[in-house]
Amino acid sequence: MKAVILLSGGLDSATALAIARHQGFDCHALSFRYGQRHTVELKAAQTVAGALGVVDHKIADIDLRLFGGSALTAELDVPKDRDEAAMGDAIPITYVPARNTIFLSFALAWAEVLACSDIFIGVNALDYSGYPDCRPEYIAAFETMANLATRAGVEGTTKITIHTPLIHMTKAEIIRTGLELGVDYGWTFSCYDPDDQDRPCGRCDACKLREKGFRELGLRDPLS
Amino acid sequence: MKAVILLSGGLDSATALAIARHQGFDCHALSFRYGQRHTVELKAAQTVAGALGVVDHKIADIDLRLFGGSALTAELDVPKDRDEAAMGDAIPITYVPARNTIFLSFALAWAEVLACSDIFIGVNALDYSGYPDCRPEYIAAFETMANLATRAGVEGTTKITIHTPLIHMTKAEIIRTGLELGVDYGWTFSCYDPDDQDRPCGRCDACKLREKGFRELGLRDPLS
Numbered sequence: 001m002k003a004v005i006l007l008s009g010g011l012d013s014a015t016a017l018a019i020a021r022h023q024g025f026d027c028h029a030l031s032f033r034y035g036q037r038h039t040v041e042l043k044a045a046q047t048v049a050g051a052l053g054v055v056d057h058k059i060a061d062i063d064l065r066l067f068g069g070s071a072l073t074a075e076l077d078v079p080k081d082r083d084e085a086a087m088g089d090a091i092p093i094t095y096v097p098a099r100n101t102i103f104l105s106f107a108l109a110w111a112e113v114l115a116c117s118d119i120f121i122g123v124n125a126l127d128y129s130g131y132p133d134c135r136p137e138y139i140a141a142f143e144t145m146a147n148l149a150t151r152a153g154v155e156g157t158t159k160i161t162i163h164t165p166l167i168h169m170t171k172a173e174i175i176r177t178g179l180e181l182g183v184d185y186g187w188t189f190s191c192y193d194p195d196d197q198d199r200p201c202g203r204c205d206a207c208k209l210r211e212k213g214f215r216e217l218g219l220r221d222p223l224s
Numbered sequence: 225m226k227a228v229i230l231l232s233g234g235l236d237s238a239t240a241l242a243i244a245r246h247q248g249f250d251c252h253a254l255s256f257r258y259g260q261r262h263t264v265e266l267k268a269a270q271t272v273a274g275a276l277g278v279v280d281h282k283i284a285d286i287d288l289r290l291f292g293g294s295a296l297t298a299e300l301d302v303p304k305d306r307d308e309a310a311m312g313d314a315i316p317i318t319y320v321p322a323r324n325t326i327f328l329s330f331a332l333a334w335a336e337v338l339a340c341s342d343i344f345i346g347v348n349a350l351d352y353s354g355y356p357d358c359r360p361e362y363i364a365a366f367e368t369m370a371n372l373a374t375r376a377g378v379e380g381t382t383k384i385t386i387h388t389p390l391i392h393m394t395k396a397e398i399i400r401t402g403l404e405l406g407v408d409y410g411w412t413f414s415c416y417d418p419d420d421q422d423r424p425c426g427r428c429d430a431c432k433l434r435e436k437g438f439r440e441l442g443l444r445d446p447l448s
Contacts, residue, residue, distance in 0.1 A: 148361055
């Protein structure tokens with residue numbers, strides 16, 4: 001049974017891939033070169049894909065700098081040193097407009113060509129930055145739409161499922177799950193704003209949430 | 225008031241743009257270089273955008289040949305000489321998996337950056353090729369999803385509307401409407417499989433539906 005897995009190269013999507021593999025899926029990983037300033041994550045995605053034995057790994061080129069509007073794709077400062085209360089407070093400037101909708105749409109296209117009805121995305125609605133497109137109600141609405149968008153919907157042959165195995169986990173639970181399934185988090189990369197030598201800044205939301213996860217487990221991040 | 229208009233360069237989207245302009249929107253046109261064999265439609269899109277006075281026109285590069293699976297993006301034959309009964313019968317090989325979902329997702333991204341809540345797409349569920357992502361129930365589901373995907377959905381500030389002014393029109397009604405609003409259909413291009421000199425084949429679904437529209441109005445297609 002095939003599945004398409006959205007793979008950023010970060011901690012969450014690596015874990016989602018490990019879970020999909022553990023569930024017996026033949027994994028087709030999909031990453032994006034979307035104009036992100038932290039392209040080092042694509043190297044991490046390739047490492048993760050190789051280490052976890054995917055059947056295929058595609059990188060789609062979609063330059064979202066065309067629209068701008070996010071600190072991840074435009075010359076805006078990535079917020080630093082925010083505590084968790086601040087992260088939950090409002091949608092931050094690192095939010096990329098409609099990014100997960102675009103990513104899931106491409107996954108849907110590939111799934112349809114593969115005649116596969118399972119898509120995995122490592123979104124998380126607990127330890128996260130308050131992005132609207134990480135919430136369960138959003139994912140449910142995407143799934144409904146996806147089933148009307150495609151051959152499957154018209155022909156009634158299969159039902160497309162958007163799997164979000166991490167959505168109700170804390171960052172610590174995600175890391176524990178991944179470790180049990182053989183993920184080495186040294187393969188992954190989370191920072192939004194690495195330095196010239198691709199070292200994590202340690203201060204953006206992504207770094208801080210990652211650090212919190214390892215700390216809660218009493219473990220050391222292999223990247224630190 | 226701003227709107228994002230999906231503009232392929234074909235007859236339908238040119239008419240949708242004319243309608244949006246007539247309704248008083250400042251129009252932001254969005255086209256895609258997606259690996260289609262009929263790239264001549266992008267020249268038509270530029271002509272239409274210029275002639276109808278859009279505020280901005282962006283062309284996004286997204287190569288869907290990465291996935292294949294359609295006669296429009298892969299080395300498969302475009303069906304010819306199908307009658308209308310055959311068109312309504314099954315989803316043809318010219319269907320590009322999840323294409324409208326991808327296009328609308330990009331439109332959603334741009335709309336969010338523009339702080340605009342109106343998106344126009346020239347889909348049509350009467351004289352069409354039976355694509356699942358042209359049906360009203362699909363568009364409604366996309367709109368619901370879009371309102372959960374974005375800042376607007378979380379902050380409750382605006383409601384995103386997907387406008388489909390052509391959805392219940394015949395091809396003849398679309399052409400009549402466009403002519404009333406000043407569209408010159410000589411600007412547009414519909415054929416899926418033009419020859420080396422970018423002349424319409426006259427035999428694919430897109431050509432045949434277009435010809436039917438002009439014939440029903442007793443008019444001659446300026447492209448013929």
